[in-house]
Amino acid sequence: xxxxxxxxxxxxxxxxxxxxxxxxxxxxxxxxxxxxxxxxxxxxxxxxxxxxxxxxxxxxxxxxxxxxxxxxxxxxxxxxxxxxxxxxxxxxxxxxxxxxxxxxxxxxxxxxxxxxxxxxxxxxxxxxxxxxxxxxxxxxxxxxxxxxxxxxxxxxxxxxxxxxxxxxxxxxxxxxxxxxxxxxxxxxxxxxxxxxxxxxxxxxxxxxxxx
Amino acid sequence: xxxxxxxxxxxxxxxxxxxxxxxxxxxxxxxxxxxxxxxxxxxxxxxxxxxxxxxxxxxxxxxxxxxxxxxxxxxxxxxxxxxxxxxxxxxxxxxxxxxxxxxxxxxxxxxxxxxxxxxxxxxxxxxxxxxxxxxxxxxxxxxxxxxxxxxxxxxxxxxxxxxxxxxxxxxxxxxxxxxxxxxxxxxxxxxxxxxxxxxxxxxxxxxxxxxxxxxxxxxxxxxxxxxxxxxxxxxxxxxxxxxxxxxxxxxxxxxxxxxxxxxxxxxxxxxxxxxxxxxxxxxxxxxxxxxxxxxxxxxxxxxxxxxxxxxxxxxxxxxxxxxxxxxxxxxxxxxxxxxxxxxxxxxxxxxxxxxxxxxxxxxxxxxxxxxxxxxxxxxxxxxxxxxxxxxxxxxxxxxxxxxxxxxxxxxxxxxxxxxxxxxxxxxxxxxxxxxxxxxxxxxxxxxxxxxxxxxxxxxxxxxxxxxxxxxxxxxxxxxxxxxxxxxxxxxxxxxxxxxxxxxxxxxxxxxxxxxxxxxxxxxxxxxxxxxxxxxxxxxxxxxxxxxxxxxxxxxxxxxxxxxxxxxxxxxxxxxxxxxxxxxxxxxxxxxxxxxxxxxxxxxxxxxxxxxxxxxxxxxxxxxxxxxxxxxxxxxxxxxxxxxxxxxxxxxxxxxxxxxxxxxxxxxxxxxxxxxxxxxxxxxxxxxxxxxxxxxxxxxxxxxxxxxxxxxxxxxxxxxxxxxxxxxxxxxxxxxxxxxxxxxxxxxxxxxxxxxxxxxxxxxxxxxxxxxxxxxxxxxxxxxxxxx
Ligand code: FES
Ligand code: FES
Numbered sequence: 001x002x003x004x005x006x007x008x009x010x011x012x013x014x015x016x017x018x019x020x021x022x023x024x025x026x027x028x029x030x031x032x033x034x035x036x037x038x039x040x041x042x043x044x045x046x047x048x049x050x051x052x053x054x055x056x057x058x059x060x061x062x063x064x065x066x067x068x069x070x071x072x073x074x075x076x077x078x079x080x081x082x083x084x085x086x087x088x089x090x091x092x093x094x095x096x097x098x099x100x101x102x103x104x105x106x107x108x109x110x111x112x113x114x115x116x117x118x119x120x121x122x123x124x125x126x127x128x129x130x131x132x133x134x135x136x137x138x139x140x141x142x143x144x145x146x147x148x149x150x151x152x153x154x155x156x157x158x159x160x161x162x163x164x165x166x167x168x169x170x171x172x173x174x175x176x177x178x179x180x181x182x183x184x185x186x187x188x189x190x191x192x193x194x195x196x197x198x199x200x201x202x203x204x205x206x207x208x209x210x211x
Numbered sequence: 212x213x214x215x216x217x218x219x220x221x222x223x224x225x226x227x228x229x230x231x232x233x234x235x236x237x238x239x240x241x242x243x244x245x246x247x248x249x250x251x252x253x254x255x256x257x258x259x260x261x262x263x264x265x266x267x268x269x270x271x272x273x274x275x276x277x278x279x280x281x282x283x284x285x286x287x288x289x290x291x292x293x294x295x296x297x298x299x300x301x302x303x304x305x306x307x308x309x310x311x312x313x314x315x316x317x318x319x320x321x322x323x324x325x326x327x328x329x330x331x332x333x334x335x336x337x338x339x340x341x342x343x344x345x346x347x348x349x350x351x352x353x354x355x356x357x358x359x360x361x362x363x364x365x366x367x368x369x370x371x372x373x374x375x376x377x378x379x380x381x382x383x384x385x386x387x388x389x390x391x392x393x394x395x396x397x398x399x400x401x402x403x404x405x406x407x408x409x410x411x412x413x414x415x416x417x418x419x420x421x422x423x424x425x426x427x428x429x430x431x432x433x434x435x436x437x438x439x440x441x442x443x444x445x446x447x448x449x450x451x452x453x454x455x456x457x458x459x460x461x462x463x464x465x466x467x468x469x470x471x472x473x474x475x476x477x478x479x480x481x482x483x484x485x486x487x488x489x490x491x492x493x494x495x496x497x498x499x500x501x502x503x504x505x506x507x508x509x510x511x512x513x514x515x516x517x518x519x520x521x522x523x524x525x526x527x528x529x530x531x532x533x534x535x536x537x538x539x540x541x542x543x544x545x546x547x548x549x550x551x552x553x554x555x556x557x558x559x560x561x562x563x564x565x566x567x568x569x570x571x572x573x574x575x576x577x578x579x580x581x582x583x584x585x586x587x588x589x590x591x592x593x594x595x596x597x598x599x600x601x602x603x604x605x606x607x608x609x610x611x612x613x614x615x616x617x618x619x620x621x622x623x624x625x626x627x628x629x630x631x632x633x634x635x636x637x638x639x640x641x642x643x644x645x646x647x648x649x650x651x652x653x654x655x656x657x658x659x660x661x662x663x664x665x666x667x668x669x670x671x672x673x674x675x676x677x678x679x680x681x682x683x684x685x686x687x688x689x690x691x692x693x694x695x696x697x698x699x700x701x702x703x704x705x706x707x708x709x710x711x712x713x714x715x716x717x718x719x720x721x722x723x724x725x726x727x728x729x730x731x732x733x734x735x736x737x738x739x740x741x742x743x744x745x746x747x748x749x750x751x752x753x754x755x756x757x758x759x760x761x762x763x764x765x766x767x768x769x770x771x772x773x774x775x776x777x778x779x780x781x782x783x784x785x786x787x788x789x790x791x792x793x794x795x796x797x798x799x800x801x802x803x804x805x806x807x808x809x810x811x812x813x814x815x816x817x818x819x820x821x822x823x824x825x826x827x828x829x830x831x832x833x834x835x836x837x838x839x840x841x842x843x844x845x846x847x848x849x850x851x852x853x854x855x856x857x858x859x860x861x862x863x864x865x866x867x868x869x870x871x872x873x874x875x876x877x878x879x880x881x882x883x884x885x886x887x888x889x890x891x892x893x894x895x896x897x898x899x900x901x902x903x904x905x906x907x908x909x910x911x912x913x914x915x916x917x918x919x920x921x922x923x924x925x926x927x928x929x930x931x932x933x934x935x936x937x938x939x940x941x942x943x944x945x946x947x948x949x950x951x952x953x954x955x956x957x958x959x960x961x962x963x964x965x966x967x968x969x970x971x972x973x974x975x976x977x978x979x980x981x982x983x984x985x986x987x988x989x990x991x992x993x994x995x996x997x998x
Contacts, residue, residue, distance in 0.1 A: 075312050077312060078312065082311065085248070086250070086256075086310075086311070089250050090241075091241070091244065091245075091247075091248035091250070092240075092241020092242070093241070094245075094247065094248075094453070094454070094503070095247065095534075096453045096454075096455075096537065096922070097537045097921060097922040097923075098536070098537060099537070099921060099922075099923070101921060101922040101923045102453070102922050104453060131241065132240065132241035133240070133241050133242070135240070135241075136240045136242075141236060141239065141240065145236075145239040145240060146239075148235065148239045149231055149232070149235040149236055149239060150231065152231065152232055152235070152886050152887065152889075152890045153239075154232070154235055154238045154239060154724070155723075155724035155725070155890060155894055156453070156454070156501070156502060156503050156504045156723060156724030157234070157235075157238030157239075157243055157501060157503070157724060158245060158452075158453040158454045158503030158504060159453055160238045160239055160241075161238075161239070161241040164239055164241070182930070183930065183931035184931070186930045186931075187929045187930060187931045189929075189930070190453075190922065190927045190929055191453070191897075191927075192451055192452060192453050192504050192506075192898070192927060193504060193724050193894045193898075194893060194894030194895065194896070194897030194898045194901075194928075195890070195893075195894065195897075196897055196928075196929075196930040196933045197893040197897070197933060197936050198890065198893070199930065200930070200933075
């Protein structure tokens with residue numbers, strides 16, 4: 001009734017294939033009885049189609065984070081953010097709103113900025129995940145990180161890693177941003193201490209140097 | 212007698228310059244560890260079942276299913292049957308399990324039966340006649356007074372005047388003492404007349420909290436040439452720290468607790484946990500490397516900090532992490548009291564202020580709350596104030612950056628601005644004319660007002676209030692004044708010089724992102740003449756010397772003074788060991804540029820390392836201790852002034868307000884690090900724009916719950932909301948010699964009033980309440996058109 005090896009057999013299986021969003025999982029999880037077994041997906045028929053159903057117990061998962069492989073057994077409802085933080089102790093991405101409103105958990109998935117709290121870990125398998133931790137190479141800060149330091153763009157610093165990742169992705173896409181680009185491109189991250197003035201200067205510093 | 216005095220301007224190499232924050236690199240790299248990031252071996256995850264009702268009695272709790280669930284390690288009833296809950300989101304049961312999903316599932320299996328009670332979550336104007344006049348004071352009222360730091364003298368006289376409702380037992384008196392009651396207050400309580408009949412009456416939700424008169428307001432209003440009346444207000448807002456409240460607690464043995472907690476008050480936590488946990492404070496170790504925001508909401512371990520420790524104990528001492536979810540963070544972990552007022556102010560034709568009258572009200576949740584200090588900054592000679600505190604079920608209030616001052620600024624500066632408009636005077640001229648009422652800060656404000664006007668280009672931008680056509684983009688400018696104390700708190704600092712020349716410093720303080728670490732290192736480096744990175748600094752642990760909580764802008768004065776003392780004493784002790792080698796007297800030595808040399812003769816010197824080797828084999832440790840509060844301050848001081856100006860643009864079709872520019876001119880005595888000091892001002896203006904335009908804890912009157920307990924609807928200002936910001940720090944002669952004064956609170960006080968005044972200037976009418984949302988702006992415009 002269940003195919004234990006489904007996951008391993010299809011390592012490239014599109015993680016979207018379960019067709020269930022985090023929101024649905026949250027709903028489903030409400031009715032689940034904890035099944036602390038690790039199991040692959042079951043196939044059920046839904047709306048005339050065969051759908052693979054993962055969970056509700058733990059599912060073996062594999063990730064490519066900062067160029068390294070990570071494995072864990074996680075319930076399908078676990079977010080990428082919680083997997084990073086609680087399983088792999090990559091705590092740079094922060095959990096603040098946990099519902100895609102603040103950007104503190106921003107990471108890159110296949111080079112695109114993503115709110116890690118709004119993506120299920122199961123969906124992030126086999127994609128290239130980049131977290132803030134990987135931006136510093138051999139103790140040398142990435143130019144945007146250095147610009148944050150120079151322009152005092154962090155106070156308590158809790159929003160900072162998310163902002164750093166968002167700024168990096170933004171600058172990769174807009175190496176010479178206009179003030180309007182900055183306004184639009186960096187509105188997805190929030191800071192309570194009020195570091196926006198420093199962040200704007202940091203971006204200007206990198207944009208200028210890159211020019 | 213050692214000379215601790217700050218070096219004068221020509222002898223300062225670091226103090227007052229722009230130094231980059233020393234902990235920025237770890238923060239930008241994502242390596243800084245916050246409490247939320249702490250991962251202890253075998254850590255369990257806690258979740259909390261919260262009451263969905265704003266006012267209810269817990270009737271029964273059934274946790275049996277949760278307890279049986281695999282993976283659940285402990286279930287703990289926080290508030291059992293019979294308890295009354297006073298706000299939605301209050302904690303009822305906590306669960307610790309092997310992972311978060313399991314803990315969440317377990318919470319869902321718990322059944323709680325409540326009896327709902329009537330609730331009040333509104334803070335609109337109190338109904339006439341519904342207000343309880345002063346009568347015998349209840350013990351809760353005494354608690355409130357202590358919470359609100361009512362001066363001891365006033366408390367004693369009120370206890371004397373009204374008597375009390377019940378006789379407090381010794382335990383109660385002890386509680387009061389711990390909440391800061393002075394001996395005089397305790398004594399008054401012991402001797403007070405008791406009126407039990409009055410106390411048995413149900414307390415009203417509306418309580419008269421203050422009524423005072425100075426001078427002769429009636430006469431002054433009668434003689435005033437111009438009188439302006441208006442309604443102003445600021446709603447309840449939340450702290451919304453990005454790192455929520457919470458802790459990770461574990462029992463290293465049955466009597467010893469180790470807790471990582473997100474706190475502004477590392478040294479002060481054990482003393483607050485000892486009694487509820489029934490262990491000596493000395494058995495409690497607290498550690499925190501970094502904190503993701505506090506803003507006044509993180510001084511206590513909170514009920515959840517206590518039960519995290521308790522549930523850990525139930526789980527065999529294993530580490531348990533309970534960090535608040537975002538909705539709980541916004542519902543229960545921090546709210547700034549609201550304040551509204553009908554204000555009447557009178558002046559002579561030339562603008563001289565003569566009379567003030569305010570009828571104010573507001574809520575700080577179940578505790579009611581006190582009156583903001585109004586009229587603010589300007590002591591108008593004839594004044595009458597009456598304040599009604601509303602006790603309701605919106606959740607408890609906490610100190611929010613500059614408690615009571617932002618509210619006071621709005622209630623005062625907006626009323627005065629309306630008066631200036633009625634007088635047809637430019638506010639700069641009007642306020643300038645009344646600066647004699649701001650003694651002892653008159654000169655500071657005068658200088659600041661001039662600088663701010665210049666930086667804002669006020670003369671060009673200000674215009675009398677005027678009629679605007681709908682569809683216009685209307686521009687306007689506004690200003691406000693503020694003040695704060697900010698004397699340094701008690702702080703101990705241990706500084707050790709090792710024989711190999713290495714130096715370490717330990718303080719039990721915390722860095723809220725204000726730059727505390729950076730400033731400590733600047734002071735030590737300046738004093739010892741060695742680079743900042745040659746000094747190892749450790750903070751954030753109760754094994755280090757105690758340092759006060761970071762509240763009320765007291766940290767910088769506290770830690771800079773104790774560090775200066777420790778470094779000076781250590782340096783002098785080192786000089787005593789080194790002097791013979793340089794053939795001189797200790798008082799002839801100085802530490803500059805990594806050398807210990809004879810003053811005025813740099814050829815006779817030892818490198819720092821050589822000098823330290825004269826210590827022999829034992830390191831030299833010195834403790835710097837600040838003089839106690841009863842003594843006049845030396846290295847720190849109290850009392851600052853600031854002026855802020857805002858320029859806004861209002862779309863009169865949509866009601867959308869955009870801040871186009873803000874200027875902050877601020878004094879804070881001697882600035883240690885100009886860079887992080889300026890950041891405090893930038894950050895405060897941004898926070899100010901946020902609460903002026905967007906923030907409000909919106910309560911649903913029918914369910915009694917917060918409607919916007921998330922970051923989508925509890926809106927914080929974003930990067931695109933932030934205009935050109937200009938900061939000017941008042942430094943140099945007249946400022947530096949005052950010593951170091953705190954800066955966390957002052958610049959966050961004025962934005963609300965300055966922005967509200969700018970909007971009034973732009974559209975020609977007052978939008979009474981913050982936040983200045985489009986609906987409020989349009990309503991004000993409509994009312995004006997109808998008038
Ligand atoms: S924590 Fe993911 S967006 Fe806020
Ligand atoms: S620096 Fe504190 S939240 Fe952004």
